[in-house]
Amino acid sequence: MAPTNTAAYYPSDKAPSLEIGSAPYPTPGPDEIIIKVAAAAINPVDAKIQSAGTSLFPFLTYPLAGGIDVSGTVAEVGSSATSKFHVGDRVLGFPCDFASRSGAFQSYVAVSASVATKLPEATSFVEAATLPSGVATAAEALYAYLGLEHPSVPPRPRNGKTVLIGGGASVVGSNAVQLAVASGYEVITTSSLSNFAHCISLGASLVFDYRDPDLANKLVSAFSERECAGAFSCVEGSNSVVFEVVGKSKGSKTVACAILFSKEGVPEGVKADMFHAFRVKDTPLAEVVFGQFLPAALENGQYKCAPKARVVGHGLESVQKGLDIIAKGVSCEKLVVALGEQE
Missing domain, CATH: 3.40.50.720 (NAD(P)-binding Rossmann-like Domain)
Incomplete structure (x- = not known):
């Protein structure tokens, strides 16, 4: 039986607040992994989706689970990604399809293995969530x-x-x-x-x-x-x-x-x-940066999770708080919501 999934949705175009509800569990495609979300970061684009909706992003469909920065633990691995990832791996990912199955603001998210990176133990999930889209x-x-x-x-x-x-x-x-x-x-x-x-x-x-x-x-x-x-x-x-x-x-x-x-x-x-x-997804450049460079650079301390993370709350209910904050502007920090176990 598939795990229970919950998401913070944009319920409709330009809706003023998110709604929390049950969500389909996203089964992985061959080149995907399913991440059990521990932390998700909030970006200006997330606030713009809420305020401008299809006026700025005409391809969006609702209800929509958003979010493009995630970290957590691999829960499932697609058939073509088994050489790169295994269940239980600590990872970050860039879920960039603007579709609910690949929105970071939920319990389980589908991410292309090409834009996911294994994390060293010294890198926390909160820190890691600041990186993917940047x-x-x-x-x-x-x-x-x-x-x-x-x-x-x-x-x-x-x-x-x-x-x-x-x-x-x-x-x-x-x-x-x-x-x-x-x-x-x-x-x-x-x-x-x-x-x-x-x-x-x-x-x-x-x-x-x-x-x-x-x-x-x-x-x-x-x-x-x-x-x-x-x-x-x-x-x-x-x-x-x-x-x-x-x-x-x-x-x-x-x-x-x-x-x-x-x-x-x-x-x-x-x-x-x-x-x-x-556009970086599923390209040779993604393999160079996410597959080769970033894991090694995080492991040896060459690469920093920057700017610093600011945790705005715990649980999906805190995502809207983060959207409200980022809509007003932030400086040299990235807003993060803790959504799961932080080991």
């Missing part, structure tokens, strides 16, 4: 779009090229900084003054205050004797300054954007596109 987003930007060298353990030697990352203290930025450093690139980034130490701790060489009215000129000066390997604007507010700096620097003129709804402000000669993290 890692996937940064990997897709840096490697699939900008074409950077892949990360390694230990980090690749410096190759003499520099990556500009706008918003280095954000969830995606914190992962982008670490991945770029592991790939052999110098990183220059932006953040608030209070988060400079955070960015430096992740490997950034230089950090600039994003509120500085002279930011663009200072960044251009910093790149005057550097070769730009490309840039990643992790927050919409950094787009314009990143475009300007890349346009005036030598080297790559390519910018990956986490959010870019219009190319009206992109200067001539600069290539900029918005990309989607879910």
Whole structure:
């Protein structure tokens, strides 16, 4: 008999609050694992799904169990994934299909084995839940779009090229900084003054205050004797300054954007596109990052679960609390709900 499953649902399009109810147990496809959820993180996209619904995401169907960051224990393994995972493995996963069977806000979730990672014992479930979507987003930007060298353990030697990352203290930025450093690139980034130490701790060489009215000129000066390997604007507010700096620097003129709804402000000669993290699923890049690099980098302490986790509550009832908090904005932290055993 299948285990009992419970989920926090968006009951209908733009419904103001989630509902807790029973859910079908998701049996695994050949390339999937079923994770018994211990912790799930909350992202801005989760709040946008609630507030904007099909106006922004026309492909959604309701009721919908959401959530794209999860950690827990493997409960079942699909026939083609048995060489990678076993029942009882501690893992993190990126359930990115925007379908109820692969929504993190439930007791059991189906996740593609390609975007799951075994966890070392020293990494807690709460810490691990901060990583999946941030890692996937940064990997897709840096490697699939900008074409950077892949990360390694230990980090690749410096190759003499520099990556500009706008918003280095954000969830995606914190992962982008670490991945770029592991790939052999110098990183220059932006953040608030209070988060400079955070960015430096992740490997950034230089950090600039994003509120500085002279930011663009200072960044251009910093790149005057550097070769730009490309840039990643992790927050919409950094787009314009990143475009300007890349346009005036030598080297790559390519910018990956986490959010870019219009190319009206992109200067001539600069290539900029918005990309989607879910594209990493079932790709060779997923195997490199989630299958090979991340387990080893977590095990030896090279990779940090950053930014820090903030537990907003325990149980599915706390997911709505997290959505309300993140809708107002957070800084240099990731909201996590504990949903199961935390061993």
